[in-house]
Amino acid sequence: MAWRNLWRHWRRTWLTVGAMIFSNGLLIFAMSLQFGSYDMMIDNSLQAYSGHLQLQHPRYLDDPKMRYAIDDIAATAARLRRELGLASISPRAAGFALASSEERSYGLQIIGVDPAHEPLVSTLPGLVKQGRYLEPGAAGEIIIGAALARNLKVKPGDELTFIGSGFDDSFAAGVVRVVGIFESGIADLDRALAQVDLAYFQEVFAMQGRGHSLTVRAQHIDDVETLQARIAALLGSNESILLRHWDELQPGLRQAIQADMASNSFMYIVLIVLVAFSVLNTQLMSVLERTREFGTMMALGLQPGRLSRLVMLETALMTALGLVLGIFVGLIINLYLSRVGFSYPGMDEVALKFNLPERIYPAISMASMTLGPTAVAVGSLLATLYPALRLYLLTPIEAMRAV
Amino acid sequence: MSSIRCRQLCKTFKQGDEIITGLDHIDLDIDEGEFVCLSGPSGSGKTTLLNAIGGLDTPDSGEIHMGNIRVDQLERGPLADMRLRHIGFVFQAYNLIPVLTAQENVEFVMEVQGLAAAERAQKARAILEEVGLEGMEDRRPAQLSGGQQQRVAVARAIVSHPDLVLADEPTANLDSVSAGHLMGLFQELNQHHRITFVISTHDKRVMRYAKRLIKMQDGKIIGDEAQES
DSSP states (O other), X not given: OHHHHHGGGHHHHHHHHHHHHHHHHXXXXXXXXXXXXXXXXXXXXXXXXXXXXXXXXXXXXXXXXXXXXXXXXXXXHHHHHHHHTOOOEEEEEEEEEEEEOSSOEEEEEXXXXXXXXXXXXXXXXXXXEEEOOOOTTOTTEEEEEHHHHHHHTOOTTOEEEEEEEOTTSOEEEEEEEEEEEEOOSOHHHHHHEEEEEHHHHHHHTTOTTOBSEXXXXXXXXXXXXXXXXXXXXXXXXXXXXXEEEHHHHOHHHHHHHHHHHHHHHHHHHHHHHHHXXXXXXXXXXXXXXXXXXXXXXXXXXXXXXXXXXXXXXXXXXXXXXXXXXXXXXXXXXXXXHHHHOBOOTTHHHHHHHTTOOSSBOOOOOHHHHHHHXXXXXXXXXXXXXHHHHHHHHOOHHHHHHOO | OOOEEEEEEEEEEEETTEEEEEEEEEEEEEOTTOEEEEEOSTTSSHHHHHHHHTTSSOOSEEXXXXXXXXXXXXXXXXXXXXXXXXXXXXXXXXXXXXXXXXXXXXXXXXXXXXXXHHXXXXXXXXXXXXXXXTTOTTOOGGGSOHHHHHHHHHHHHHTTOOSEEEEESTTTTOOHHHHHHHHHHHHHHHHHHOOEEEEEEOOHHHHTTOSEEEEEETTEEEEEEEOOO
């Protein structure tokens, strides 16, 4: 009976179901795109420099001093690569220095990297826009960020001198030739980061084979937790090395995503409330115009609770229809966009500027496909509580007298 | 179960500032198996009395007993259950459910009672045949004439052989042949199944079938006499 009741006013039913389909499709599309953009944001940020995981001295993250280092870091990296069967593990050592060109001096962070493995954990080597990246074992070469190069007024081929403090608090000084200038689109990196060969760094900064981090990049962001567990198992009870998740390495990234989710949630809630009101309107109209009929049913002995359930069932059927068709529409849109990607006018310029992909690809997941439609379904059912309550409180004689 | 006892039954309605008396201290006893007609002019209280006996409306004061049950004190749930299991209603305006076919309308009460689908269908078809609607089982109310709708309403009221049938102007839209046929059916159910009938009517043809005629005016019973049918 509930099903037949729905089609008494098929235009009205389809309008309501249509609103559900539209909102479900829109929510699925928007959420998938949103999650896709987060994946892109996370990947882009982590691939630029920090990687998905890092092994560090336990105190290094909170207090990044030279002395909080890992011994024999290159050998440790080689052992992990071998035991995990994963090439994308690269050792780094970091120090602060004052760099001077012929005209100017600027503070910078010098990172000693393994040029053979660094491109596997970071996109930075691929972002060298002038000159080239470091060559393995080449002492006295440096690459610097574009903003730093502008500030120091240097170009590939120019020399820089730097002076800093070594592991043993000795002076660490060197003369290096700029071989490449990178543009990451991340202001902090472009303004104050430089990379040299790890062995050269260890020699100049008196590191004696030590380093400050082993940067690990998983095949995919979804594999990070599994990889983390495997590395933790390999480390065992080694208390001199701590494994850090990207959440800890870049806490701002998670916060930025959470802030974005909160602001988008508001928009989603508005949409869901609008649909719920549409359902409320439909069901209230429907109940009002059938009051006499409901009175008859009650007079014949139908319990008021069963009448309320009838109206709830009508909404549930509409919701189910909206849910199935909405998910279908959302899935079709997502499948299409996951092939061709999504873009908007001006996005290519932004992408170029910040070194982002030119298209966003929706992330099709159980959460993105079901969260929105579930909320619409719950909202719709909640909206029917009022008409159902009105029915429950009706008396047969009042209802049968209704015009 | 179906003996009815009303004591000092009062009911008033408010219409604007005016108070209208629906029932004025009604005392009435109807035994099981009686065939009673309520007659009187419009506004005399016939429908109000039927509604009160059937538990559709609550009296302002007084008592209604149906067998051992105090109808006027029942909660909504048990009251609905009592109507479902013991009373059949024929409403003046048919009150059929528009989305259901004639057969489904007749099956409605049995469905709520929990009867199996096959048994419901068989009983519904039989009673529709009995009221002269064979071949119209699949028609919706909108596809039936007023008289045909009234017959569906009657079929719905009697199909599950309730203890009591309360009928409000059941022949109002029937021609004399159909009315006679319907009253014959009521009479047969009354005699063979001891179903109690309380019928409100203006129709002299209907009154002739009653074994007891109660006359009402201004919410009061002004005459109560047995008659030969």
